[in-house]
Amino acid sequence: MTLAWQDDKEYMSYVEDLLATDEVQKLATYKQHVNSTRLEHSLSVSYYSYKLAKRWHGDARATARAGLLHDLFYYDWRTTKFDEGSHAYMHPRIAVKNAEKITELSPLERDIIVKHMWGATIAPPRYKESYIVTMVDKYCAVKEASEPFTQNMRSKWQHIFARN
Ligand SMILES: [Fe+2]
């Protein structure tokens, strides 16, 4: 079954170089929520955020790219602990560092990634696109914990985006 994002030419044109990297593909080997890998989760967040950014006249490209990279880290968040700070604080910063190894980040893209745990972390987003990603991330996390990925991708959001 092909998922909506793969058929969306504009979306693919924004993220295909990132999807082609080992760094992004490696996310498929990490479990994120009960029913999703980290790659599936990142694609859901990226694609839905991109759709909302388009609808609300934001920077759809930056939103798609930063959404895909927002959880670019390689450890099990259930077991790894840091001395420097909580997982919520640390992993967005680690994701920025990892993302910068495969692409150049604009200030907007950096803000989207660093602030995506807003609510658990204090610094508020600076841009509309950052608010989109932090809200979509939370929505996807809840959905992925309760539903299989394909059903999650297809049914719940389909009617919302049917007009695009
Ligand atoms: Fe995250």
Ligand SMILES: [Fe+2]
């Ligand atoms: Fe996430």
